[in-house]
Amino acid sequence: MEKLKKTFYTRxxxxxxxxxxxxxxxxxxxxxxxxxxxxxxxxxxxxxxxxCHAYNNRLTKRTEVMxxxxxxxxxxxIYGMHYCLxxxxxxxxxxxxxxxxxxxxxxxxxxxxxxxxxxxWNQLSDKEKNNITNGPGKLCKALGIDxxxxxxxxxxxxxxxxxxxxxxxxxxxTSKRINIDYSEEARDFMWRxxxxxxxxxxxx
DNA sequence: CGTGCGATCGTG
DNA sequence: ACGATCGCACGA
Numbered sequence: 171m172e173k174l175k176k177t178f179y180t181r182x183x184x185x186x187x188x189x190x191x192x193x194x195x196x197x198x199x200x201x202x203x204x205x206x207x208x209x210x211x212x213x214x215x216x217x218x219x220x221x222c223h224a225y226n227n228r229l230t231k232r233t234e235v236m237x238x239x240x241x242x243x244x245x246x247x248i249y250g251m252h253y254c255l256x257x258x259x260x261x262x263x264x265x266x267x268x269x270x271x272x273x274x275x276x277x278x279x280x281x282x283x284x285x286x287x288x289x290x291w292n293q294l295s296d297k298e299k300n301n302i303t304n305g306p307g308k309l310c311k312a313l314g315i316d317x318x319x320x321x322x323x324x325x326x327x328x329x330x331x332x333x334x335x336x337x338x339x340x341x342x343x344t345s346k347r348i349n350i351d352y353s354e355e356a357r358d359f360m361w362r363x364x365x366x367x368x369x370x371x372x373x374x
Numbered sequence: 375c376g377t378g379c380g381a382t383c384g385t386g
Numbered sequence: 387a388c389g390a391t392c393g394c395a396c397g398a
Contacts, residue, residue: 212381230395250393
């Protein structure tokens with residue numbers, strides 16, 4: 171396991187969205203360590219992307235961290251009750267990020283299952299196991315990610331991303347992004363990426 | 375200050 | 387198909 175360096179994140183957003191597939195996301199707290207393998211992402215590419223929170227260089231308290239140098243976390247709350255995790259990309263001053271839509275559980279299964287269902291992993295049904303991290307809100311719930319993680323660097327110890335040896339043992343599928351039908355021409359941009367056949371990819 | 379809505383999820 | 391639920395962006 172090798173932690174991704176700054177230069178991984180400061181590249182083109184769509185490239186980073188593809189490259190994040192198969193990488194390992196780790197979250198550590200007082201209770202221990204949780205690790206998931208990223209299987210689905212979406213790119214949100216700044217000023218020209220009507221689906222992006224930073225469209226037209228919109229700068230608000232919420233979008234502020236999207237303009238940080240690549241390599242930190244952008245967390246926002248949606249529908250009043252869910253959080254979504256993004257990886258900020260490109261150079262400082264550019265409002266771009268990659269949404270982590272789903273992942274497969276690897277380590278810390280009991281920590282994640284308690285966060286999601288208040289039960290031990292071995293008490294979960296097959297359906298609950300499959301649904302534990304297969305969506306952006308569910309992933310954050312499982313990992314205990316909330317607004318306190320906003321702006322946190324992926325180069326630190328609290329939340330980090332690693333590469334492992336077999337990272338190219340899969341095929342990448344491409345599609346339109348989910349639930350952005352309001353965004354006019356941007357709704358058709360093929361900026362969603364996922365690992366073909368992986369059971370933890372969110373439905374559609 | 376008032377208002378409308380959303381990069382979702384679970385249930386029916 | 388629909389309701390939950392509330393912070394945020396924006397206009398007055």
